Amino acid sequence: MRLRDLKGFGPKSEEILAKVGIDSVEEFMATDAFDLYEELKKKVKGTGLNSIYAIIGAQEGVHWQEVSRTRKTEILMKLDDMGLAPK
Secondary structure, eight states, rough: GGGGGSTTOOOOOOOOHHTTTTOSSHHHHHHHHHHHHHHHHHHHHHOOHHHHHHHHHHHHTOOOHHHHHHHHHHHHHHHHHHEEEEO
């Protein structure tokens, strides 16, 4: 299985994750979603909230829109605690 085969991912996701050293599904699944999002925010221009939803969704096998709809508040609170919430 490749990263692009995960739910909600594609070739672009693989490309973006490679920029932060994630090249396999195993590495991706072993990475904390919020830590990965923080690293992407630092290194990949244009990383936004949909990215954290997509990361969580891919790790849990759920579409990113479902993550956004059902867990948005929880995710935003965690990002706020990390100093990463949108202003």
